[in-house]
Amino acid sequence: MSTPQTGARNGAQAGTPSGTTLPADHPLATADPSRSTSGSPLVTAYRGGTPSRTPVWFMRQAGRSLPEYRELRQGIGMLESCLKPELASEITLQPVRRHDVDAAIFFSDIVVPLRLAGVDVDIVPGTGPVLGSAVRTAADVAALPELTDESLEPIRQAVRLTVAELGSTPLIGFAGAPFTVAAYMVEGGPSRDHLGPRTMMHADPETWDALATWAADAAGKFLRAQLEAGASAGQLFDSWAGSLSLADYQRFVKPHSARALSYVSDLVGRDGQSVPLVHFGTGTSEILPEMRDAGATVMGVDYRLPLGEAHRRLGAAPGPDGRGAVPLQGNIDPALLSAPWEVLEAHVREVVEAGRVAPGHVVNLGHGVPPSTDPEVLTRVVELIHSIRP
Numbered sequence: 001m002s003t004p005q006t007g008a009r010n011g012a013q014a015g016t017p018s019g020t021t022l023p024a025d026h027p028l029a030t031a032d033p034s035r036s037t038s039g040s041p042l043v044t045a046y047r048g049g050t051p052s053r054t055p056v057w058f059m060r061q062a063g064r065s066l067p068e069y070r071e072l073r074q075g076i077g078m079l080e081s082c083l084k085p086e087l088a089s090e091i092t093l094q095p096v097r098r099h100d101v102d103a104a105i106f107f108s109d110i111v112v113p114l115r116l117a118g119v120d121v122d123i124v125p126g127t128g129p130v131l132g133s134a135v136r137t138a139a140d141v142a143a144l145p146e147l148t149d150e151s152l153e154p155i156r157q158a159v160r161l162t163v164a165e166l167g168s169t170p171l172i173g174f175a176g177a178p179f180t181v182a183a184y185m186v187e188g189g190p191s192r193d194h195l196g197p198r199t200m201m202h203a204d205p206e207t208w209d210a211l212a213t214w215a216a217d218a219a220g221k222f223l224r225a226q227l228e229a230g231a232s233a234g235q236l237f238d239s240w241a242g243s244l245s246l247a248d249y250q251r252f253v254k255p256h257s258a259r260a261l262s263y264v265s266d267l268v269g270r271d272g273q274s275v276p277l278v279h280f281g282t283g284t285s286e287i288l289p290e291m292r293d294a295g296a297t298v299m300g301v302d303y304r305l306p307l308g309e310a311h312r313r314l315g316a317a318p319g320p321d322g323r324g325a326v327p328l329q330g331n332i333d334p335a336l337l338s339a340p341w342e343v344l345e346a347h348v349r350e351v352v353e354a355g356r357v358a359p360g361h362v363v364n365l366g367h368g369v370p371p372s373t374d375p376e377v378l379t380r381v382v383e384l385i386h387s388i389r390p
Contacts, residue, residue, distance in 0.1 A: 020266045027163060027170065027232050028269030037170040037232040038269055042103045045390075046233055046276035046298050048327050048359035054352060055102035056385045057172070058378065059237075059280075060368030061095040062107045065375055068094050078123040079115055082108050085158035092162050096169060098375060099382045102362075103170045103233070104162060106226055108155075110176025110237065111184065113218040116155075117147040119185075127190065134188030136196070141210045147218045155222065156229040163230035170233060173226030177238035177281070178215040178256035185211065194243045201252040212256040220263025227264050227275055234264055235278040235300070241291070242283020249287045254294050261295035278329055282367055288313055292326055301330035303366025307354040327360030332381070334365050337373045341380070348381055352388050 022029045027037040037043055041051035063069055069091060073081055081087050091107040111129040114121045120132030135141060163171055179197070186196040200208045223234045236257065244253060257279070267275040279291045280300025292299050292314060301310045307328055315325035332351050336344050348363075355361030363385050369378065 019268060021268055021270070022228070022275075024270075026228075026269070027166075027168075027230055028275065031270070034167055037168055038271060038273075040102065040168055040170050040232070041390075042170050042172075042362060043232055043276060045360040045362045046278075046327055047273060051360075051390050053102075054361075054363060054385050054388050054390050056363040056382055057101040057103040057105060058095070058099075058365050058369050059105065061099065061101060061105060061378070062091050063369060064371035065369050065373040065378070066094055066098065067375070068098075078109060078125075079112065079121075082112050083115070083154050085154050085161055088158040089161040089165070092158075092171070093165055095378075096166065099379045100386075101382055103172050104166055105172045105235070106159065106162070106174045106231065108174050110181055110239070112155075113147055113175070113222040114181070114185075116151040116222075117218060118145040129184050130189040131185060134196075135182075135185040135211060136200070136207075138204075138207045138210065141207055141214060144211075144214050147221050149221070149225075152221065152225040155225050159226050159229035159231055171226075171231045172278075173223050173231035173234040175219040175223040175226075175234070175236055175260065177236045177241065177279075178212045178219060178260055179241055179244070179253045180237070180239045181215040181219065182208075182212050183240050185215070194240050198243070198248070201248060205252070208252060212253070213259065216256040216259040217263075219260040223260070224263045224267075227267055233276040233278065233298075235280060236261060236296070238279070238281035238284070238291070241281040241287065242285075244287070246287055246290070249290055254290050257291070257294040265295055276327075280329070285310075285313075296326065298327045298329055298360075298362070300364070301328055301366065303331050303333040303335075305331070307331060307351065307361070308357050311357045325359055327362070328355055328358040329362045329364050330355075331364065331366035334367055334370050334373075337370065337377055337381075341377075344377070344381070345384060348384055349388070352385060 027035055030036050041053050041055035044051040045055050088107045092104050096104045111121050122130055124130050183194045183197040186200055227234055261277055276297050278298040278300050279296035282302050285305040311325055336347050
């Protein structure tokens with residue numbers, strides 16, 4: 001399989017048109033102020049403007065830290081929860097009601113597209129995603145089923161239900177990046193060092209290219225279904241990209257992330273502005289400019305790198321298209337959520353202040369909410385952030 005080299009060129013190769021205006025009833029296209037998200041604090045900051053209040057949401061905010069989530073999930077498997085539209089919608093809405101965050105993040109998992117395509121995969125409690133059989137040869141890749149448009153209908157339905165309840169609060173769509181998804185497929189499950197996929201890149205680059213292309217197409221279709229159904233932004237989540245060298249990311253991963261993002265890079269709202277696209281990974285400080293150049297309009301930054309330094313790296317190293325600094329998202333250290341309040345408050349204020357150097361800043365964690373987090377602390381953090389003028 002051939003791999004596109006840039007997000008700009010990949011749109012045509014991936015079969016998506018350019019400049020596709022979202023449906024008139026979409027939150028980024030509607031003229032109804034009670035349902036429009038185009039002027040929301042989140043979208044405004046994502047587009048580099050000055051929001052009415054400092055926007056904040058948290059990765060994994062809809063999850064195990066919430067007692068109402070644990071009660072709702074009793075006796076129901078993770079993937080089953082993701083694929084029941086009413087249940088997935090309710091879980092997505094829970095943290096918005098509790099914390100007054102400025103966005104909902106669609107409740108899903110990076111392996112949901114695999115399950116929808118027909119790949120034998122499950123999420124084992126205490127372990128994570130586990131495949132029935134690993135994907136390690138060209139024959140294994142050739143045998144992978146295609147993710148069809150029809151199979152994505154439960155996702156669209158869940159998004160529609162959620163957006164109908166959110167009103168003018170945006171929903172963020174979500175997909176796992178090709179490298180992270182392919183890494184799980186090669187290993188057959190979680191891995192500490194991701195040796196399998198990293199070896200395949202060099203030992204059998206054609207098979208790697210075919211597998212990563214499959215993962216990119218699945219991610220792109222999955223994300224586009226959410227955005228067309230009503231999500232106001234999209235995030236590509238690359239959990240394991242930090243295990244890669246800069247050279248390996250550039251050669252073996254970036255083209256596939258660009259391919260995934262190209263599936264949605266043509267989508268625009270009523271005002272002609274593109275749908276914001278966030279690219280986030282953990283341990284990715286050294287490859288931030290490359291991740292931006294894959295097609296992101298917003299860069300998520302983990303807790304390891306100060307936002308000021310992230311801005312410097314992005315602004316000082318414009319990509320091939322001449323783009324430099326972009327709006328940032330992040331990067332409260334999740335470990336401090338259990339620290340004394342005065343310590344956490346000082347840290348949150350430092351993050352908000354550091355983010356002012358960027359064209360726009362959405363406050364978030366530098367990874368996900370730990371399951372042990374006290375929900376009342378998150379609510380208090382949101383109140384603090386909202387009290388700080390943009």
